[in-house]
Amino acid sequence: MIEIGIVGGSGYGAVELIRLLQHHPNVTIKYVFSHSKNDEPISETFPHLSHLILNYTALDEKGVSCDVVFFATPSNVSKHLAPDLVDKGVKVIDLSGDFRLSNRHMYKTFYGEEAAPQQQLDAASYSIAEWSEVDWQHTKLIANPGCFPTSILLALHPLVVQEVIDTESIIIDSKTGVSGAGRSLAQHVHYAEMNENFSAYAIGKHKHKPEIEQYISTLSGKDINVTFTPHLVPMTRGILSTIYVKLNEYTTTEELQAIYKQYYDDKPFVRVRDIGIYPKTKEVYGSNFCDIGIYVDEINQMAIIVSVIDNLVKGASGQAIQNLNLLYGLDETTGLNQLPVYP
Amino acid sequence: MIEIGIVGGSGYGAVELIRLLQHHPNVTIKYVFSHSKNDEPISETFPHLSHLILNYTALDEKGVSCDVVFFATPSNVSKHLAPDLVDKGVKVIDLSGDFRLSNRHMYKTFYGEEAAPQQQLDAASYSIAEWSEVDWQHTKLIANPGCFPTSILLALHPLVVQEVIDTESIIIDSKTGVSGAGRSLAQHVHYAEMNENFSAYAIGKHKHKPEIEQYISTLSGKDINVTFTPHLVPMTRGILSTIYVKLNEYTTTEELQAIYKQYYDDKPFVRVRDIGIYPKTKEVYGSNFCDIGIYVDEINQMAIIVSVIDNLVKGASGQAIQNLNLLYGLDETTGLNQLPVYP
Amino acid sequence: MIEIGIVGGSGYGAVELIRLLQHHPNVTIKYVFSHSKNDEPISETFPHLSHLILNYTALDEKGVSCDVVFFATPSNVSKHLAPDLVDKGVKVIDLSGDFRLSNRHMYKTFYGEEAAPQQQLDAASYSIAEWSEVDWQHTKLIANPGCFPTSILLALHPLVVQEVIDTESIIIDSKTGVSGAGRSLAQHVHYAEMNENFSAYAIGKHKHKPEIEQYISTLSGKDINVTFTPHLVPMTRGILSTIYVKLNEYTTTEELQAIYKQYYDDKPFVRVRDIGIYPKTKEVYGSNFCDIGIYVDEINQMAIIVSVIDNLVKGASGQAIQNLNLLYGLDETTGLNQLPVYP
Amino acid sequence: MIEIGIVGGSGYGAVELIRLLQHHPNVTIKYVFSHSKNDEPISETFPHLSHLILNYTALDEKGVSCDVVFFATPSNVSKHLAPDLVDKGVKVIDLSGDFRLSNRHMYKTFYGEEAAPQQQLDAASYSIAEWSEVDWQHTKLIANPGCFPTSILLALHPLVVQEVIDTESIIIDSKTGVSGAGRSLAQHVHYAEMNENFSAYAIGKHKHKPEIEQYISTLSGKDINVTFTPHLVPMTRGILSTIYVKLNEYTTTEELQAIYKQYYDDKPFVRVRDIGIYPKTKEVYGSNFCDIGIYVDEINQMAIIVSVIDNLVKGASGQAIQNLNLLYGLDETTGLNQLPVYP
Known part of the structure; x- marks a missing residue:
């Protein structure tokens, strides 16, 4: 089983990852990280998950014990935390915008903050999953596209x-x-x-x-x-x-x-x-x-x-899982066969 | 695999059955019946299913070839069609109100139509799945509760x-x-x-x-x-x-x-x-x-x-599947582990 | 013309008073008070009023120059400000809960704060407009009912x-x-x-x-x-x-x-x-x-x-105007003949 | 007072005219016409008007007794009924599309029906009220613009x-x-x-x-x-x-x-x-x-x-009243000073 950690556990991206990964046969969620809600049960923030026995935890050395860490965070978070995980051998799939733009000037203009170092940006792989040209063997950090x-x-x-x-x-x-x-x-x-x-x-x-x-x-x-x-x-x-x-x-x-x-x-x-x-x-x-x-x-x-x-699915967490599948050589639809909820 | 037919294919109960059964490992949907839409692709009525190659078909002798037929119909339909299927050995799970009331007078007062014959009503099993006292070995027609x-x-x-x-x-x-x-x-x-x-x-x-x-x-x-x-x-x-x-x-x-x-x-x-x-x-x-x-x-x-x-789930199609699981001696949660969609 | 001041100008009660009073022939809005938005144009907070040339102002001695002051504030505001206006001869219509309960203990239990002094509570007139028993000649402070x-x-x-x-x-x-x-x-x-x-x-x-x-x-x-x-x-x-x-x-x-x-x-x-x-x-x-x-x-x-x-109308600002009409001996429907917006 | 008739009384355009005209000092609603609901109280169709004593009536010779008749009808109605009223000296303001297009071919292409005769189309005045170039002295039929x-x-x-x-x-x-x-x-x-x-x-x-x-x-x-x-x-x-x-x-x-x-x-x-x-x-x-x-x-x-x-207002009934004001030489804002309902 691929052991997963999710950063940004109090946001919508994270709960959508949890919802979708429920149906993924190759994945287990090891940690849901939240700095502000460390040790709190996830059901306090999200009562729709009240049957899950799952507490938030702080992202510390635990991150390193995961195979893959998803960042479902606002911009300006992953650029500070992901490189260290990558250095320690953890694969990162970043749902935020921090590694999407290769032009640091553009990042600053539109995000209002300093971009990650150019070397890190260059090492990240932007992946529209259907047309991905990522070198999956060697990539360590996936920049998941915006919605x-x-x-x-x-x-x-x-x-x-x-x-x-x-x-x-x-x-x-x-x-x-x-x-x-x-x-x-x-x-x-x-x-x-x-x-x-x-x-x-x-x-x-x-x-x-x-x-x-x-x-x-x-x-x-x-x-x-x-x-x-x-x-x-x-x-x-x-x-x-x-x-x-x-x-x-x-x-x-x-x-x-x-x-x-x-x-x-x-x-x-x-x-x-x-x-x-x-x-x-x-x-x-x-x-x-x-x-x-x-x-x-x-x-x-x-x-x-x-x-x-x-x-929240194809525009965020779903495509992130699709990219995970590609990263692990699985069929890209694995765990993603949910039919639309209608009406 | 349990082969399923669904009557009332152009309604919400039917598409919800299709959505949920997608995740059921023991079931295959054999037919989706619709009288008015016979031979039309289901995707014309429900474009959210446009990747499915599935045409509506009329409920005729095909019903008999199913193991179980769900009626996801308005009231006043199943009472005319289900008994014949039951007689021919098909199990029926009825999501409508036709077999819920054992008192024929009450049915007429509240539904405005004649009830099914008393004998048929007596043979039907009303099943709130959590507290079901149904004799699953012998029951042939489940009256699935109202929402x-x-x-x-x-x-x-x-x-x-x-x-x-x-x-x-x-x-x-x-x-x-x-x-x-x-x-x-x-x-x-x-x-x-x-x-x-x-x-x-x-x-x-x-x-x-x-x-x-x-x-x-x-x-x-x-x-x-x-x-x-x-x-x-x-x-x-x-x-x-x-x-x-x-x-x-x-x-x-x-x-x-x-x-x-x-x-x-x-x-x-x-x-x-x-x-x-x-x-x-x-x-x-x-x-x-x-x-x-x-x-x-x-x-x-x-x-x-x-x-x-x-x-549409616990109040209709989800509980119907839960009753199907009980009918077949499966764990009652089989195929029903979807987490709530939030937000 | 009755000169009106409205306290709580950045809230929904205030803009609803403004909307309704637009149709009142006997009233002119003199001031819209807002502590936090002093001197700002109201259209910055509420662009739907962008054609109005009207700035928020702080409630200071200006309150005294009004005939009537409406408090469209959260609880725990009017009890500190209204009594002084009343003492200076201004009539007050309070849309908040501060003067509704005559029992100070109940106020503390349900509002979580100290109530106004008993004497002030006793002087306030609670008025469900249809069944009001208020002595309109002598009342100085109307407690407008909750929604x-x-x-x-x-x-x-x-x-x-x-x-x-x-x-x-x-x-x-x-x-x-x-x-x-x-x-x-x-x-x-x-x-x-x-x-x-x-x-x-x-x-x-x-x-x-x-x-x-x-x-x-x-x-x-x-x-x-x-x-x-x-x-x-x-x-x-x-x-x-x-x-x-x-x-x-x-x-x-x-x-x-x-x-x-x-x-x-x-x-x-x-x-x-x-x-x-x-x-x-x-x-x-x-x-x-x-x-x-x-x-x-x-x-x-x-x-x-x-x-x-x-x-927001009968449950707040509309009834407040109805009470204003009663206070001034006007027909209770004055300015309140708006038909429902449908659909 | 300008005496008004409204055709299409069971639709949204009609009830919006009624709502807005409530505030118009120069207008009285004489008839609300509805073919299908002749003699029924309007409150049966629209309970939000349940205090009004007003019955629908059929558009027959009564139309002629009005100064102005509004058509708040689907397309393909006014072209059959309005010309006769106009001939008898009634002014018509048509909220439908029947007289908006001067090109009969375009009408047929987009509306799927035969257009009104060219002569009638030429006599109609399309009026975006702000930029109207209508000869208000002589016009008899206003084509009110689409939303x-x-x-x-x-x-x-x-x-x-x-x-x-x-x-x-x-x-x-x-x-x-x-x-x-x-x-x-x-x-x-x-x-x-x-x-x-x-x-x-x-x-x-x-x-x-x-x-x-x-x-x-x-x-x-x-x-x-x-x-x-x-x-x-x-x-x-x-x-x-x-x-x-x-x-x-x-x-x-x-x-x-x-x-x-x-x-x-x-x-x-x-x-x-x-x-x-x-x-x-x-x-x-x-x-x-x-x-x-x-x-x-x-x-x-x-x-x-x-x-x-x-x-429904500027895109239909409101602009129709604005055009009525222009037709009668009134200030264009007469009866139209309602503030937006917010929130």
């Missing part, structure tokens, strides 16, 4: 790789459920103000913008700048991204949909909808699926791609 | 059996999420009218009232009439029942909680909260748990019991 | 006054929208945890319990203890109270409904539903109505009364 | 008129609350399926697309094709449109915001947010405001405009 980027990059990948679109024209309008904001309290996610309310936020300033641009730039070999507007939806889970791109050559909806169908034919977690059908966030609720719908405005030669994920 | 009754009877069972309360004094105030109303369209569950709205309904007339009374009457040996008020909550899943009962003898919260703790100690799906903590519906979301909180108003000598379930 | 008590006392008033029920048997199961918890941040009203969640809270400990008991005790001339369970509903506004009481004499639903119809015939804000129809919270959303539905369980001789209000 | 177009055209107007943008580049990503779908039942707006769900719909096919294009084409003098994607948000009210346009010349956020501020300085219902602040749908809930936020992506020279309205 918005996952929904966006899976949708854009075929278009960029197959050079179907003008990569200078990418406009992304994303909408996320509120759990993406985490468990920390803030006025704008106070129930009475967030309920029955829809808004745009952080336009031009969101941490995921440089992450998207870095990936598309690498993929296309050009220096790409995207337009990205995140919005907040009055619901708990789910991301829907609507992506607008100019087509390079005349293409019909049928042709474009066929490209996606073929491209994702052997990817078990990506489901391409039939023409005229667009995916809804609830259709992936609680599951590791990314569902995609395609439309071409033939007059404008504009492709509109709609993709949905559960931000 | 409200499940939340209520698990809460009342210790009080009635241990004769702690005045059974004439039972007042039940229940609140359910909207999925309990099923998938059929109706004005009061139209989103724009149900959202941001809370209401009581069917006071004194709800189909689950005689079901609760029948069970408590049998348990107590007295003819019991309860006061039962259902309410509709603007959320999809979850039932919370608040139950008010007069205590026979002076009892403290501590004493009463201790009774529950002991009573449910060996029941894996019932979790009794610590004193001062009350369960919330989201703490069982998507899982088969029933969580219970206890308070005694010592001045009035009134016990207040709060219980929560997911109406 | 739960308003929904409950309007429902119980006819039953108690007409001696229809056993006042020892009162069980109240109340459900409130989340805005009742105010604008201060807390984990249980964090959107991701409150959404799709229903729970009971503060059983036996809620501040409104002694307020209900004090009123019913006065009305009935007996020392009354009620059973009261509040619940939290995933919606912003609205309270629904379901009240269970034993009838003294055999009474039908028709008879009881007729009593209510007659009793509230001349009360413009109380609407009694026809038999078999129960009010929903959305049917009073944004308005000052209290709607009531009646059912008698004739076997048990138990009356079930369902009442709904908007907690 | 999406209102939110979009108020946002685009300054950019097009001042020739700041490339009108070929317009991309509109709109999100609406569910009340926009009306009161008729449909599976996708069934509560259990719509709740906790976000989706795109009718991409390239929405009825409001040609309406937007017609207006911008007229304004710019060019034949404009826009990209328009509507989405459905799990909330009752509110539209937010995010609009992406290429700037013609280098412009900063400050410069663009200044243009908007000046442009809308004398328009009481349009509020332009400060830089870095974006409006939220709840900040206009229940009111006639349209709030706008501006951002310029200076690298891409892309302007992002965010606008919000309440779809």
